[in-house]
Amino acid sequence: xxxxxxxxxxxxxxxxxxxxxxxxxxxxxxxxxxxxxxxxxxxxxxxxxxxxxxxxxxxxxxxxxxxxxxxxxxxxxxxxxxxxxxxxx
Numbered sequence: 138x139x140x141x142x143x144x145x146x147x148x149x150x151x152x153x154x155x156x157x158x159x160x161x162x163x164x165x166x167x168x169x170x171x172x173x174x175x176x177x178x179x180x181x182x183x184x185x186x187x188x189x190x191x192x193x194x195x196x197x198x199x200x201x202x203x204x205x206x207x208x209x210x211x212x213x214x215x216x217x218x219x220x221x222x223x224x225x226x
Contacts, residue, residue, distance in 0.1 A: 143183060147175065147180070
């Protein structure tokens with residue numbers, strides 16, 4: 138929830154900037170500096186810190202990956218079985 142709270146502030150800032158630019162309170166061309174800062178520095182910096190501090194061991198669990206791969210393989214076979222009888226468009 139901490140990530141959503143921090144990203145919520147960023148969405149609020151972008152939304153406010155979009156509304157102000159649409160109403161022409163500030164010129165849209167001056168918003169490029171803020172956009173460049175946010176997309177090139179602020180968001181990657183915030184997310185990189187969160188990824189570094191988080192425990193990623195559960196993402197690389199062999200059982201989880203094999204379960205995901207098995208589920209995807211079954212879905213591919215199901216789609217192939219359903220589509221096999223229909224002509225392609």
